[in-house]
Amino acid sequence: MRNVAILGSTGSIGTQTLDIISQNSSELNVVALSAGSNIALLEKQIRQYKPTVVAVWDEDKAAELRQNISDLSGIQVLSQMEGLLAVATIPESDILVTAIVGMLGIRPTIAAIEAGKDIALANKETLVTAGHIIMPLARDKQVKILPVDSEHSAIFQSLQGEGHNEINQILLTASGGPFRGMTWEEMQNVTLEQALNHPNWSMGKKITIDSSTMVNKGLEVMEAHHLFNVNLDKITVVIHPQSILHSAVQFNDGAVIGQMGTPDMRIPISYALFYPNRKPIKSDYLDLFEVGKMTFEKPDLNAFKGLALAYKAMEQGGNIPTVLNAANEKAVAKFLKNEIRCVQIPEIIADCMENISYINNPNLDEILETEKLTYEYIEGRY
């Protein structure tokens, strides 16, 4: 039996993780769950999966949940960062699924690694901002960082059995999102509704907006750099609108090994939970005759300025990826409230990257301070 803790169990990745756990209930067991504020769904999950520790970010909601489950015994309900840290480090767990969104996941992820937990990592923002701390720590503690992001799972799967064979390039695929083919000028007045309408994937709101601006692919380039220790000039973004080839690796002999499948996050989730084994999944399997054709294009870096900015942030290094990520989180939150236009997201990121002070090799406190300064900078101006 493998004991699983989940940060963000009520979200898109969290609920799909619970689906995989239900499909394999003799092998996987839930010990801890956490959510931001959706206590109605969290209560259902508690009654079904019987964890011993749960966390709700909001203390008032946590108090309400304690009332609502007062008929159950042996469940601790915590809140705020204390709650996230308790879920991340619960002694009974073997693996933590980081399905929370944003930089909030950094501290619990580090705490879990320090406690010796394997990590099924969906929360890419933690690697973008603190990958230089997380990856060496994981090696030191001998814990596995198992990618859940579909592209990174595909790369990870492509690397199995390759030992020290040299990577020529990583081919990181991208659907291109709802605005693929548009110019920067044509994107000026796209709406929130259009941005939330992803052609292939059903995901949480933040990553859906990130996919429409292609900032998501920029974050994924940085995520790949940290996970696979590959330099930026060896990571090529390839637009592949059908989302069937989830990414690939070209080795030094020219051979390209990739992973294909339907756009179903339960495949990478299941692979991370059972690695190195594979288990059947109840869903439609890939039918290449139905797919018919697969196409590939170069990304338009002039139209998708967020992707170009991510390359720039990586080159600058230090705390600049954190500035990009924090600026993006704040700008996306504003766009989701219709306070800014979609095209202002990369403009705000660029402004912050120019104006927040550079810090070389930032430690955890400096990363969190950079986040705070970036938020304050945006609040004063947009």
Ligand code: NAD
């Ligand atoms: P989501 O918005 O659907 O879910 C986020 C989860 O985090 C929810 O359970 C929510 O309650 C919780 N949460 C939010 N704020 C919180 C807070 N303050 N305290 C505690 N919990 C909080 O997001 P998602 O789409 O599932 O994405 C989760 C992560 O996985 C993101 O980093 C995203 O980039 C990554 N990811 C998602 C997908 C996908 O298909 N959805 C694919 C690849 C990577």
Ligand code: MG
């Ligand atoms: Mg992805």
